Amino acid sequence: MYLICLGLFIYATAYLIGVKKNRWLLSGFNRGRVRDKEKLTRMLAMYNLISSVTLVLIGVINQPRFIYLIFLIVIGYVGLYFYANRKM
Template identity: 35%
Template sequence: MVHIGLMFIGFVLILLAYLVGIEKLTWLLSGFNQRRVRDNEKLARIVGVYNLLVGIVLVILSFLFSDSSEEAGIGLALSIVALGYVLLAIYVHATMVDK
């Protein structure tokens, strides 16, 4: 069996990686004022790559955590992903956003 929730989130993140990383639709990123970002190209590349990696990992995990008895592993994986997004937002705000 496959964990449908993780797979769905993974595919949504892969789609977001394409839209942000390739199509440069940075307006999809909440919390960023595009006029204050110094380098939209770099922002799109960084966020796109991170979303792609996380999406692929979640799709792989959807096959590993197939039954509901492994919800602790799913919670840990999603917590690590959330921490990664927080660290990514801190990095982008510190290095790429005008004060």
């Protein structure tokens, strides 16, 4: 149940970042160094959308063998953080 709630929260975050363009939600990223803020917004919104769908599906299926996907999502966020702060 908690994975479904977390997935819905991340989906709402993806909506606010991608559609409503609320860039204040990108607090962990160094927005002063990022040259293309629109690309960062699109990239984070898409990753949040994919993560939210994955978490909701894991919560609905409720199989313990899919728990490793949560660690992959966290590793993806860390990789996205370093990519955005160093390359963009």
